[in-house]
Amino acid sequence: MNIKNFINDKYVEPISGDWLDNYCPANGEIYGKLPNSSKDDVEEAYKAAKEAFPLWSQTTLDERSRILIRISELLEASLDRFAEAESKDNGKPISLAKSVDIPRAASNFRFFGNAITQFASESHESVGQQAVNYTLRQPLGVVGCISPWNLPLYLFTWKIAPALAAGNCVVAKPSEITPMTAYMLGEICNEAGLPKGVLNIVHGLGKTTGQAIVEHPDIKAISFTGGTTTGAHIAKKAAPMFKKLSLELGGKNPNIIFKDCDYDEMLHTTLRSSFSNQGQICLCGSRIFVEESLYKKFKKDFVEKVKQLKVGHPSEKATDIGALVSKQHLEKVLSYIEIAKKEDNTILCGGNQIIIEGYENGYYMQPTVIEVINDECSINQEEIFGPVVTIMPFKTEEEVLQMANKVKYGLSATLWTNDLRRTMRMTQALQAGIVWVNTWMLRDLRTPFGGVKASGIGREGGFEALRFFTEPKNICIKY
Numbered sequence: 001m002n003i004k005n006f007i008n009d010k011y012v013e014p015i016s017g018d019w020l021d022n023y024c025p026a027n028g029e030i031y032g033k034l035p036n037s038s039k040d041d042v043e044e045a046y047k048a049a050k051e052a053f054p055l056w057s058q059t060t061l062d063e064r065s066r067i068l069i070r071i072s073e074l075l076e077a078s079l080d081r082f083a084e085a086e087s088k089d090n091g092k093p094i095s096l097a098k099s100v101d102i103p104r105a106a107s108n109f110r111f112f113g114n115a116i117t118q119f120a121s122e123s124h125e126s127v128g129q130q131a132v133n134y135t136l137r138q139p140l141g142v143v144g145c146i147s148p149w150n151l152p153l154y155l156f157t158w159k160i161a162p163a164l165a166a167g168n169c170v171v172a173k174p175s176e177i178t179p180m181t182a183y184m185l186g187e188i189c190n191e192a193g194l195p196k197g198v199l200n201i202v203h204g205l206g207k208t209t210g211q212a213i214v215e216h217p218d219i220k221a222i223s224f225t226g227g228t229t230t231g232a233h234i235a236k237k238a239a240p241m242f243k244k245l246s247l248e249l250g251g252k253n254p255n256i257i258f259k260d261c262d263y264d265e266m267l268h269t270t271l272r273s274s275f276s277n278q279g280q281i282c283l284c285g286s287r288i289f290v291e292e293s294l295y296k297k298f299k300k301d302f303v304e305k306v307k308q309l310k311v312g313h314p315s316e317k318a319t320d321i322g323a324l325v326s327k328q329h330l331e332k333v334l335s336y337i338e339i340a341k342k343e344d345n346t347i348l349c350g351g352n353q354i355i356i357e358g359y360e361n362g363y364y365m366q367p368t369v370i371e372v373i374n375d376e377c378s379i380n381q382e383e384i385f386g387p388v389v390t391i392m393p394f395k396t397e398e399e400v401l402q403m404a405n406k407v408k409y410g411l412s413a414t415l416w417t418n419d420l421r422r423t424m425r426m427t428q429a430l431q432a433g434i435v436w437v438n439t440w441m442l443r444d445l446r447t448p449f450g451g452v453k454a455s456g457i458g459r460e461g462g463f464e465a466l467r468f469f470t471e472p473k474n475i476c477i478k479y
């Protein structure tokens with residue numbers, strides 16, 4: 001089936017007639033095509049958005065909120081259809097698409113539909129100067145949203161929903177590897193009554209379509225989630241145009257386990273934080289550090305549990321680990337196993353591609369645990385973004401803190417301990433935008449989300465996202 005661009009509430013083909021293949025990771029087959037949109041398509045999308053802006057930016061908050069919540073309801077009503085499409089396009093287990101991806105996409109619209117009605121601006125009485133200051137929060141105009149393949153609709157809508165709520169019109173591009181659910185979203189937006197041109201979705205490669213959005217002189221801001229190298233490239237292109245940028249980039253997150261933790265809870269959650277979505281979540285705790293006195297027991301129990309995880313076709317109920325997103329990505333992840341071996345690390349389990357009967361060309365891989373002897377080795381420093389974690393012991397809090405922080409990334413960290421003083425010390429010292437204590441990926445959409453160092457610039461979530469998608473203008477009136 002051919003995916004089309006969604007411009008001015010219509011599905012349209014790319015002007016150039018340039019198409020890409022869409023692969024199904026579960027069996028390696030091409031099951032459709034998508035546009036590789038050019039500058040001209042992006043220009044059409046921009047024009048539609050520009051035309052829609054005066055009306056949409058003046059739509060009452062009540063009305064905007066009502067439409068966004070309606071989109072959320074329609075997504076919920078189409079849960080099965082969207083989850084099946086997401087699982088097929090991405091390779092993730094259907095159970096995950098049903099329980100996490102699509103519900104969260106619906107929540108994004110509901111949350112920002114509500115949040116915009118609570119978003120207040122400031123006023124300051126300048127006492128003794130007979131003046132009052134107040135700050136307007138005006139939408140930016142036409143904004144660009146670019147998202148990755150790992151949580152396709154979840155992250156696509158995480159950007160679009162606040163952008164629309166704040167009164168902007170949008171030109172958005174999902175990953176070319178997982179375009180399906182973004183394509184399906186257009187029809188839901190029409191049904192919900194989103195006026196034409198307010199949301200425009202263009203498909204294509206990063207270097208053609210994505211770059212055309214970034215380089216468009218009148219697209220005022222770019223909200224980007226993806227790799228650190230791409231983020232740096234976008235920042236370089238956008239800087240001379242003084243575009244507002246929100247960059248949510250890669251991670252290499254530590255999972256730090258102290259002996260005094262709740263062991264069973266930790267073990268269960270660590271399995272999830274290591275291998276959910278085939279380890280393809282920017283927040284996965286891919287570097288596991290365990291207090292020395294617990295290390296032997298943890299290593300045995302963890303490896304035993306990992307070996308029990310079922311790798312299988314994403315549509316099967318029993319599947320814990322589905323297919324990796326693409327052949328190229330599978331090869332990249334496998335190349336890190338070779339690097340690990342060369343650097344004298346020990347593969348405790350996994351490490352190989354899996355051929356599944358009936359789906360021989362699918363991109364499956366065993367969940368892999370590698371014991372490392374040096375925290376500075378490549379597999380402990382570089383983002384692998386697959387079902388691969390490293391484990392190593394530590395002796396002291398100071399030592400583990402140093403190792404946890406000694407990477408270029410700073411997205412999230414997880415800490416397992418029941419010692420309050422240690423919790424306070426460590427949470428303050430960890431270099432990360434998000435720290436979880438005795439849990440993982442527990443999300444409250446009101447909280448700021450984002451990273452430090454090479455994990456990005458800016459925060460999304462809650463009012464932070466609405467602040468990003470608006471420009472403050474202070475007005476001072478002397479009376």
Ligand code: NAD
Binds near residue numbers: 155226227385
């Ligand atoms: P990617 O950087 O290759 O692509 C992300 C998006 O950017 C895609 O839509 C792609 O087409 C587009 N793109 C690529 N080159 C571009 C260019 N030159 N100009 C404009 N757009 C361009 O990333 P990916 O492989 O899709 O996703 C995996 C990465 O995303 C990992 O590094 C992961 O950690 C990161 N990620 C981060 C977060 C977060 O919240 N921090 C969340 C999910 C994923």
